[in-house]
Amino acid sequence: MVNEEVVVAGGGPVGLMLAAELRLAGVSVTVLEREPAPRSLPMVRGIHARTLETLECRGLLEEFRSRGRTQNRAHYAGMWLLDLTDLPTRHAYSLGIEQGHVIDILSRRAEGLGARILPGHEVSSVVQDDHGVTAGVNGPGGSHSLRCRFLIGCDGGRSLVRSQAGIGFPGSAPSVTGLIAAATVSPPDALPTGWHRLSGGVLVNGGGPSALADHTIGTFEFDRTPTDRGVAPTADEVRHSIRRVTGSEVTIDVLHWIIRFTDNTRQADRYRLGRVLVAGDAAHVHFPAGGQGLNLGLQDAVNLGWKLAAVVRGHATTELLDTYHRERHPVAARVLDNTRAQIQLMRPGHDTDTLRDVVAALASTRQGGRRLAEQITGLDITCPVPTETPHPLVGRYVPHLTLGTAAQPTSPAELLRTGRFLLIDLADRGDRRALARRWGDRLTTVSATPPEEADHAADAILVRPDGYIAWATDTPENEPGSFSRALTTWAGPPGTP
Ligand SMILES: Cc1cc2nc3c(=O)[nH]c(=O)nc-3n(C[C@H](O)[C@H](O)[C@H](O)COP(=O)(O)OP(=O)(O)OC[C@H]3O[C@@H](n4cnc5c(N)ncnc54)[C@H](O)[C@@H]3O)c2cc1C
Missing domain, CATH: 3.40.30.120 (Glutaredoxin)
Structure with a gap:
């Protein structure tokens, strides 16, 4: 027996956005979130123009803006050369906002539209047949199973849904380790603020023109990977990394939080296998260069939501769902590539210096800078829409237009x-x-x-x-x-x- 139309595994930003989209189209949806309470760190995330346009189309932009901070420049491999102000959009800026706010806004939106969100419920197994999917669930009341027509894995980079469904996740193994910590160090002026490419790696010290919040310190070390990515990082690990990257000895006096990440770069080889689909980090992971992962995932959710709703409501066949992979897989593949390129441009060494000079010269031209800015902000994304009546607008994102109607101007x-x-x-x-x-x-x-x-x-x-x-x-x-x-x-x- 089918209990649910759609189950979303993972109540991160992407799962919540997808749940809201499905509810908007009248589909019943349950979100199963492993954590009993939001675990998000107060990390700032950059939200870029195409996502801002998308949020505006759902009436969410003002709330995002009221909780964030706008910025007129973006970086490419730590080179803050990308001027966002003359991009062809009403939202020619990026917005720095804490991930906790993103989750709060989106969970209230999804719940307000009628989604059932169940914290403390972990998906433990996934089995599908021709008629539906059975998910094993560990919840506060014990283990049970849930049957649904479609199961969507929005359960992050280590997605259980993806692996249980048998969806491949090819890519390249990590070679870079990043650490970001909110910490008080002494002596307080031991480290320069802003982005610094040094002989031992990269130092990002909040307070400069960076996407990090004040009081956060980050290091990127190349050709060094954690011995065990499952073991939580420590204050000592940060201290040693700062020493290797900068040559400075510091003491960590207070450590509020810390995360470790790598350039593990992988993408699901198919976004749908039968009745199981993946979105967000479950579909693609990469080094967080340029702040693109969340943007990609939110746009996955908005691409998938209406299509899945059309299938569930009987308007469309599963062929429509295949356009989700067709449209979104190439977009993420390009992001994976640009993050790989940015890593090469951040490595220490003279060869990289010369490469950076070339890229910086190109990025400083109007055309070159704009091309990179449109890539990072997602403004160059189009949809390969088959059409029998070619028109230059087909496949493009709808531009801002003031529409004079009999009632009042609208957009x-x-x-x-x-x-x-x-x-x-x-x-x-x-x-x-x-x-x-x-x-x-x-x-x-x-x-x-x-x-x-x-x-x-x-x-x-x-x-x-x-x-x-x-x-x-x-x-x-x-x-x-x-x-x-x-x-x-x-x-x-x-x-x-
Ligand atoms: C240092 C850093 C900086 C970043 N900065 C940016 C930025 O500026 N801009 C940007 O766009 N992106 C940025 N990103 C990337 C961004 O954080 C991710 O792309 C985004 O969080 C992905 O959202 P998600 O919902 O797909 O996955 P997640 O945020 O990982 O959420 C997955 C959810 O699924 C839950 N879950 C996992 N397994 C199960 C299970 N079996 N059952 C039930 N629930 C489960 C988890 O608890 C979690 O809540 C950054 C990443 C890092 C590491």
Whole structure:
């Protein structure tokens, strides 16, 4: 017997975002989180432009902004050369926010929409058949099993769901060790603030232009890996690492928290195997260079949520779910590559100095800097949307547009808050609106005057719930066939008019 429509393993940011997306589409979802209470360290995470645009489309941006701090520059391998201010987005900045706030905002959102979140419940086994998935669960009341139609592993880099489902996780073994600690050291001025590439490695001392909070100290050591990654790091480990990297002897007076991480770089070879899917760190891990992992994971969740909901609600077949892998796997693969490149650029040594000089010169040009900034911020992400009516907007993220409507001006971001498809009719076409009504249970239609900001003429734009443009036209004679076929591809067959 199937108890649940969807079970999400892992109540980290990605699992919570996915749960909220599924609830927005009316699917019942239970989140099983191993930890009895949020365990998140007060580490600052950088949220970049494409994710900020996505959060705006769900009405979450203001709350994120109110708890974070904006920054106009980003770094590439510790070179703070990327000017974010002229990026082609309304959100030309990055936002530093503690992961605890991210989890708090997203768990309140998911619960507010009706998701069931069960802390202290660890998924211990996963078995699937043609009709559903059975998850073994260890909870406060003992062990039991839960049956669901789909199980999503959002259970982090060491995902049990991924390994139990038999999804491969190929990649490269770690060669770099990073330590970050919130600590008081003495003597207090022993270490310079900011980012420093030194002969023994990299020192990141909060207080400079870094994504770390004040009072945090980080080291990256190359060609050195922890003997046992399962053993918790200690104050002594930080002290020794600081000495090796900087040559300075310090004493750790107070240690608030400490984490160790590596450049273990791996990616799930498939994001779906039958009824089990993976998202976030469960699907990809890499060195946290440029602050991209959480951004990737939140965007995975928004790409997957509406697709899975369409399948669960019977509008679409599992073929739609395969577009999740097709669209998101290459995006993460590029991030893995750019973090590998950044590691090479951070290594000590003269050869790296010369390489950095070349990259710094390129990054200092407007075009070169913008290219790297668009990569780190995710603004260069497009979706390979098959289309029979090519239009420059198809596959791109919906731009900010002021839409003059009969009621009041609005924008795509406001209209996407419901998580439905969106048809923006800019040519007042009654026949198109009549056709659109056949998908009225999944589609919002708005008639608007053509906006001044539009950089491509369009009569109509069809936007997917995740903000990517599925269809657009400036040649009405292509309709109605191509419009209804695009809707059928992404939203499924029409309902009752
Ligand atoms: C030093 C550092 C700095 C970083 N900075 C940034 C940054 O600036 N920007 C950025 O975008 N990213 C950053 N990242 C990456 C980011 O933290 C991760 O990508 C993000 O936390 C992934 O979220 P997640 O929900 O996929 O996984 P996690 O945050 O790992 O959450 C997984 C959850 O699953 C739970 N779980 C695990 N196993 C089970 C189980 N069997 N059953 C039930 N629950 C389970 C865990 O308890 C956890 O709550 C950084 C990472 C590090 C290490």
